[in-house]
Amino acid sequence: MPPAASTATPGGSAQAGRAHGADAKAFVTKANEELKRLQQILGISDEDVAIIEQNILPKSFWDQVLEILRGKPAAIVRSPVSRRSIATPLVRRTSPSPWILVGTGLAALLAIGLAIPEYQRRQDLAVARQQQQQLDQQQLERVKLIADRGNYELCVGEAVKVPEASTEFVAMQTLLQRCQDALNWRIPQVQNFAQLPSPVNAIAFSPDGKNLASGTQDGFVRIWDTGTGKVMATLEGDASPIWTVNYSPDGQELASGSDQWRILEWNLVNQELFIPLEHAGPIWAVDISPNEQTIASASSDLTVRVWDRQSGLVLFNFPVHKDVVYAVAFSPDGTRIVSGSQDKTIKVMSLETGEVLHSLEDHTEGVRALAISPNGQTIVSGSFDDTVKVWNLETGKLIQTLAGHSGDVVSVAISPDGRLIASGSVDRTVKVWDLATGELLNTLTGHTNEVDTVVFSPDSRVLASSGQDQEIKFWRQ
Structure with missing residues (x-):
């Protein structure tokens, strides 16, 4: 069984x-x-x-x-059913x-x-x-x-280093654009620094940037505190219009040129007026040499003169122009002098030999203003032909012509950092240009009459302008 x-x-x-x-x-x-x-x-x-x-x-x-x-309980997996499985009771494991x-x-x-x-x-x-x-x-x-x-150049240098992978890349790009715009004077802040009783023919920053000198049609030279806007001193000249003002490199003296043919120079410590030096016509420009030993002057008497500041003697008398001489400037090394005239020419002269090194002749009208770059390599000129021209000082060759003004260009300046040109015009505008490329960066409007003078602060961050509207404006980066 x-x-x-x-x-x-x-x-x-x-x-x-x-x-x-x-x-x-x-x-x-x-x-x-x-x-x-x-x-x-x-x-x-x-x-x-x-x-x-x-x-x-x-x-x-x-x-x-x-x-x-x-x-x-585990899921029951279906499988083919045999007779034995039917005969045998299925027990679910718990x-x-x-x-x-x-x-x-x-x-x-x-x-x-x-x-x-x-x-x-x-x-x-x-x-x-x-x-x-x-x-x-x-x-x-x-x-x-x-x-x-306000260190926009460093800002740009740091911002461009940031990679796209940075979590702050977008924010950094926005900041980069802001600094580039400020660096290129695209978003300047304007300040109406002073309103005077007569046209402001000339202005100049002190070497430390703490003061500003102004020369006006009423014959006064005023010294301003650039921080407060207050007049620190009022210097009375010869009761004739002041056409030019210029500080000595040490900031201790101030020279001016008057319509009465005189170079007026003051000791700013005690406000003492030195013995005037005289031309035979109005003085349109003065410049004190880098070593402070001499002073150059440009006059309507067609001459450029270089004077010994101590003795008052004429060291050089350059009768090289055929018309009014409006502009004069020393080279940074003090070995050359550059002048611009109504005769449409710019002369470069040696102070070692007294000879004319170059005669620059590309303007079609008189030359009203000049500036020399801090490195001594470039001359910038402004003319009654409405243009600004850039020249090589060493060779006398024209580098480029900057067109854009619709009136006489009567003032030019180069920023101390060597990057920018500013020009002021009878068209009531101030234009800012890139010195290296000639690109017009911005046109500054706000003056209601011709702009007679433009000048940069020593740190290149403020541009001052003045003119026939009797106003001084500060344009800040």
């Missing part, structure tokens, strides 16, 4: 389920203890584990692990096998262990990004501070 088939009884199944449940509970407890120990060894917190679970390990993995560890629990636990521990490096990598990247963002913000604030202090 064949052996009887074994039949599982309900009681046996219950006992097996309780045994499996106890094993599962014990394993879960042990697994939790091992997980805690692993956390301590790896130095990660519950929050770190949660982050790993949520962001690194697949959710499906944890769903399966939790189902097993919580003893949920708890997972201990071996399944062990394998699942080990898989969980292994998954967390493998996920730790990825988690740490992501954490390191997050920290690095945060640190870089802080550095980018600090750099932006530093460049903003540079801009607020």
Whole structure:
């Protein structure tokens, strides 16, 4: 007789389920203890584990692990049904096998262990990004501070170094544009510095930039405090219009030229007037030499003279022009002198030999104003032909012609940093040009009559202008 088939009884199944449940509970407890120990060894917190679970390990993995560890019934997998399976009652297992629990636990521990490096990598990247963002913000604030202090050239130099990858790249580009505009005088701030009782024919900054001298049609020379706008001193000349004013390099003396043919020079410490030096016609321009030993003058008597300031003797008398001489300037090294005349020419003369080195002849009308660059390489001239011309001082060759004014150009200046040209015109405007390229950077409007003088402050950050509207204006970068 064949052996009887074994039949599982309900009681046996219950006992097996309780045994499996106890094993599962014990394993879960042990697994939790091992997980805690692993956390301590790896130095990660519950929050770190949660982050790993949520962001690194697949959710499906944890769903399966939790189902097993919580003893949920596993899904029944359909398979072909045999007679034996029909004959044999199907018992649904209510708890997972201990071996399944062990394998699942080990898989969980292994998954967390493998996920730790990825988690740490992501954490390191997050920290690095945060640190870089802080550095980018600090750099932006530093460049903003540079801009607020008015050092626009340094601002541009620092801003262009910032890469596109910077978290503050967009903000830095905005700041860069602001500094470039300020550096190129595209957004100057205008100040109506002073209103005088008569036309302002001439102005000049002191070497330290703290004072401004003005010469007016009423015959007075006034010394202004550039910070407060107050008149510090009023110097009375010969009761005739003052056409030019110029400081000595040490700022201790001031020279002026009058319509009554005189060079008037004062000691600014005690306001003492020195013995006047005289031409045979109005004095249109004066310049004190870099070594302060001599003074040059340009006059309607067609001459350019160089005087010894101590003795008052004429050292050079250059009768080189055929008409009124409006402009004169020393080269920075003091070895040459340049003059401009109504005869349409510019003369470059040696103070060592007294000879004319160059005669520059490209203007079609008289030359009213001159300036020499700080490096001594360039001459800039303004003319009644409405143009500004740039020349090579060494060779006498024309470099370029700047057109844009619609009236006589009666004043020109070069910024002390050697970057810019300013020109003032009968057309009531001031124009700012790039010395190197000749590009017109801006046209400054606001004067209501011709602009007779333009001059830069020693730091190149302020441009002063004056004219027949009896006003002095400050244009700030």
